[in-house]
Amino acid sequence: MKILVQREAFDLGAEVAAMSQGRTDIGAVASFVGLARDMNEGSGVQAMTLEHYPGMTEKALAALVDEANARWPLLDTTVIHRIGRLLPGDPIVLVVVASQHRGEAFAASEFIMDYLKTRAPFWKKEETLQGERWVEARASDDAAAARWIEP
Amino acid sequence: MKILVQREAFDLGAEVAAMSQGRTDIGAVASFVGLARDMNEGSGVQAMTLEHYPGMTEKALAALVDEANARWPLLDTTVIHRIGRLLPGDPIVLVVVASQHRGEAFAASEFIMDYLKTRAPFWKKEETLQGERWVEARASDDAAAARWIEP
Amino acid sequence: MKLRVLYFARLRERFGVAEESLDFSGATAADLIGQLQARGGVWAEELASGRAFRVAVNQEIVTLDAVFPEHAEIAIFPPVTGG
Amino acid sequence: MKLRVLYFARLRERFGVAEESLDFSGATAADLIGQLQARGGVWAEELASGRAFRVAVNQEIVTLDAVFPEHAEIAIFPPVTGG
Numbered sequence: 001m002k003i004l005v006q007r008e009a010f011d012l013g014a015e016v017a018a019m020s021q022g023r024t025d026i027g028a029v030a031s032f033v034g035l036a037r038d039m040n041e042g043s044g045v046q047a048m049t050l051e052h053y054p055g056m057t058e059k060a061l062a063a064l065v066d067e068a069n070a071r072w073p074l075l076d077t078t079v080i081h082r083i084g085r086l087l088p089g090d091p092i093v094l095v096v097v098a099s100q101h102r103g104e105a106f107a108a109s110e111f112i113m114d115y116l117k118t119r120a121p122f123w124k125k126e127e128t129l130q131g132e133r134w135v136e137a138r139a140s141d142d143a144a145a146a147r148w149i150e151p
Numbered sequence: 152m153k154i155l156v157q158r159e160a161f162d163l164g165a166e167v168a169a170m171s172q173g174r175t176d177i178g179a180v181a182s183f184v185g186l187a188r189d190m191n192e193g194s195g196v197q198a199m200t201l202e203h204y205p206g207m208t209e210k211a212l213a214a215l216v217d218e219a220n221a222r223w224p225l226l227d228t229t230v231i232h233r234i235g236r237l238l239p240g241d242p243i244v245l246v247v248v249a250s251q252h253r254g255e256a257f258a259a260s261e262f263i264m265d266y267l268k269t270r271a272p273f274w275k276k277e278e279t280l281q282g283e284r285w286v287e288a289r290a291s292d293d294a295a296a297a298r299w300i301e302p
Numbered sequence: 303m304k305l306r307v308l309y310f311a312r313l314r315e316r317f318g319v320a321e322e323s324l325d326f327s328g329a330t331a332a333d334l335i336g337q338l339q340a341r342g343g344v345w346a347e348e349l350a351s352g353r354a355f356r357v358a359v360n361q362e363i364v365t366l367d368a369v370f371p372e373h374a375e376i377a378i379f380p381p382v383t384g385g
Numbered sequence: 386m387k388l389r390v391l392y393f394a395r396l397r398e399r400f401g402v403a404e405e406s407l408d409f410s411g412a413t414a415a416d417l418i419g420q421l422q423a424r425g426g427v428w429a430e431e432l433a434s435g436r437a438f439r440v441a442v443n444q445e446i447v448t449l450d451a452v453f454p455e456h457a458e459i460a461i462f463p464p465v466t467g468g
Contacts, residue, residue: 013164
């Protein structure tokens with residue numbers, strides 16, 4: 001498991017290569033990159049700043065990955081989330097999951113993103129032509145996370 | 152849309168970078184890499200050879216991507232499938248899907264892989280200590296593809 | 303008991319404070335929220351029932367009936383929006 | 386009519402032929418399968434009803450009731466196993 005919170009950009013190819021380097025038991029690697037868009041809630045976004053809760057963030061991300069490992073037989077997981085000021089087109093978050101078969105890698109990467117969106121203490125503030133605004137939590141993210149609650 | 156069938160390895164990072172380069176409307180990029188494993192059906196695999204049906208392969212892959220585009224609002228898709236002899240740890244297939252929001256990218260990348268496994272004319276022959284064997288189609292792949300059939 | 307309370311994002315900005323140390327005679331997260339609401343103004347407004355905020359105790363999100371342990375690090379923040 | 390028929394993977398190896406041109410007096414994929422089964426041996430074995438194989442016409446997978454157009458490129462192969 002590799003979990004990082006950093007200002008710097010990450011390198012998707014390098015992270016996937018590091019995970020699979022020298023291994024011959026991995027059959028599937030699912031990855032997700034979330035990027036800053038130039039548009040949100042119908043208005044232009046010129047930049048955004050990501051704030052987080054140092055200390056809790058790393059714990060929350062580790063807890064998400066632990067839960068994914070409890071649900072699926074995964075071989076390795078990397079989560080990197082950036083903080084600080086980002087421009088449209090900049091990558092924000094990376095999730096990489098390796099497993100023997102593709103079903104687990106797909107499910108776990110989507111699960112981690114859905115839970116990250118509702119449980120990891122990051123907050124986005126957007127700069128628009130109308131000024132700054134804090135991004136509001138989305139009902140659709142709560143709904144996405146709720147899909148994973150086991151009966 | 153970018154579809155390639157090739158002997159050479161592909162570069163996940165470069166493909167994702169090429170897709171998002173200069174764009175600020177992409178919010179989500181989901182990727183999948185399938186790799187050759189050293190184990191299948193309980194016995195060691197030393198190498199595998201991928202055969203395909205030239206001409207039909209490219210058409211079948213384009214049809215999968217067209218169907219994904221009809222189902223979800225996608226911004227771009229890349230599918231690269233290797234042919235020829237591959238060793239354990241070698242990447243076999245790459246799917247990259249970009250969209251505004253993550254739900255579509257996750258769904259479409261898994262859909263493309265599930266359909267590719269049952270509809271694209273590739274066949275794997277494995278070299279094991281017991282000799283060569285053609286990989287048999289899996290009922291689990293049929294089941295995975297059947298999940299996407301709309302009522 | 304003494305509590306260390308952290309505020310993040312919109313709440314940090316609206317309250318004008320990132321961190322404070324306060325005397326707390328209650329037991330639960332709900333008691334603390336009540337104490338802060340009693341300050342009136344933006345505190346009463348942002349922490350009103352029906353407003354969406356989260357409380358974390360020692361860096362884990364809890365429900366309002368959670369009892370605070372001694373020397374706890376408490377954080378109050380809006381619903382998260384990362385990723 | 387004349388048909389060009391391609392075989393792939395395990396079927397190519399078992400039949401010992403990758404491609405052939407043949408005279409076909411039937412109409413459908415099922416008719417062609419029947420004609421090939423009549424060769425006996427591995428043809429009868431691999432194309433027996435109940436065996437899993439696929440038929441493509443002009444590079445699209447079809448069902449056995451598909452009628453062949455003129456000058457069609459036919460392919461017969463095992464269920465696919467790429468990815």
